[in-house]
Each structure stands twice: as structure tokens, then as C-alpha cells.
Amino acid sequence: MERTLLLNSTFEPLKIISWQRAITLLTQGKVEVIDFHDREIRGISVTFRLPSIMRLLKLVKIRRASKEVRFSRANIYQRDKFSCQYCGTRFSAEELTFDHVIPQVQGGAATWENIVTACLSCNNRKGGRTPSQAGMRLIRQPAKPKFIPVVTLRVGVKNAPLSWRDYLYWNIELDRNE
Numbered sequence: 001m002e003r004t005l006l007l008n009s010t011f012e013p014l015k016i017i018s019w020q021r022a023i024t025l026l027t028q029g030k031v032e033v034i035d036f037h038d039r040e041i042r043g044i045s046v047t048f049r050l051p052s053i054m055r056l057l058k059l060v061k062i063r064r065a066s067k068e069v070r071f072s073r074a075n076i077y078q079r080d081k082f083s084c085q086y087c088g089t090r091f092s093a094e095e096l097t098f099d100h101v102i103p104q105v106q107g108g109a110a111t112w113e114n115i116v117t118a119c120l121s122c123n124n125r126k127g128g129r130t131p132s133q134a135g136m137r138l139i140r141q142p143a144k145p146k147f148i149p150v151v152t153l154r155v156g157v158k159n160a161p162l163s164w165r166d167y168l169y170w171n172i173e174l175d176r177n178e
Contacts, residue, residue, distance in 0.1 A: 002037045005164045007055040022051045035163040052163050069145045080117035085139050103128045112144035
């Protein structure tokens with residue numbers, strides 16, 4: 001089913017939402033429709049043209065990255081580029097875990113400098129030992145990131161409606177492979 005590009009009141013792209021969420025925002029009077037898809041949704045007593053682009057009537061303040069990078073599993077995976085820091089292989093998030101370089105049983109803490117991304121195989125091989133005790137080497141020493149990477153909204157060029165392109169600019173990454 002069609003998706004809807006949601007713009008801030010300043011016409012800045014915020015996100016892509018489902019047609020159901022678009023209709024909800026429309027019926028709540030929170031948005032104005034800029035453009036429509038060619039399809040309609042019919043109810044018993046009402047018919048809606050599916051919105052392609054909608055703009056919020058009130059400004060939504062976008063929380064900018066703070067100076068402090070939040071310590072989280074997702075940010076650890078991002079810092080390590082979804083790669084095992086022992087074998088160097090890239091994995092999906094579901095296939096990764098994080099590993100204490102100095103194990104907790106040896107006094108290692110859960111800090112940026114002691115946690116790395118590891119695949120299950122390497123993590124099991126290392127066990128409750130340090131990398132040197134396990135005969136393994138870290139590809140890169142863990143450190144706290146200095147900044148949060150810019151989050152981009154990825155839209156496949158082949159899948160994005162032509163009407164969206166006027167609103168997709170430098171904070172949107174168009175992926176030509178999709």
C-alpha cells in the first residue's frame with residue numbers, strides 16, 4: 001500500500017508513515033495534504049484520497065544530537081560498523097552480541113572503552129577471558145565516540161513517488177540500489 005511523506009510545518013521531511021497513520025493525522029486536523037496518490041480508501045460513509053505528501057500544521061522541534069553519546073547496544077553496533085571486532089566479519093544486528101574486553105568476572109565494567117561488538121562464534125571462543133588470554137586480537141581498541149552519526153532517512157529512488165523529490169534534499173539519502 002502507498003506510503004506518505006510527512007513534512008514538518010517548515011516543509012522539512014520528518015519521516016515516511018503508513019497510509020493508516022496519514023488518514024488518522026488528517027482526520028485529527030493535524031496536517032494539510034500537499035499531494036495525493038491516485039488511490040482512494042472507502043469506508044461505509046466516507047472516501048479518502050490517499051495522501052502522498054502531508055505537512056504538519058504545528059512545528060515539531062527535532063531533538064538534535066546532544067554532546068553526550070548515549071551508551072547503548074545500538075550505538076555500540078554503529079560505532080563498530082556492525083563488524084565483529086575479533087574476526088572483522090560484518091553481521092546483521094540479530095547475529096551480533098557485545099563482549100566485555102576485560103570480562104565482568106575479572107572486574108571489567110560496561111563502558112565504551114570495555115565493550116566491543118562480537119559475533120557469537122568469537123564471543124563463545126573468547127569466553128570469560130581477556131583477548132590475550134584467549135589468544136585473540138582486537139581489530140580496533142574500543143573508545144567512546146566523539147559524535148553521533150547523522151541519521152538519514154533512506155528512500156529507494158525507484159520506490160519514491162516523483163512528487164516527493166521536491167522535498168527530499170540533503171538530509172535524505174536516496175539509495176539508487178533499491
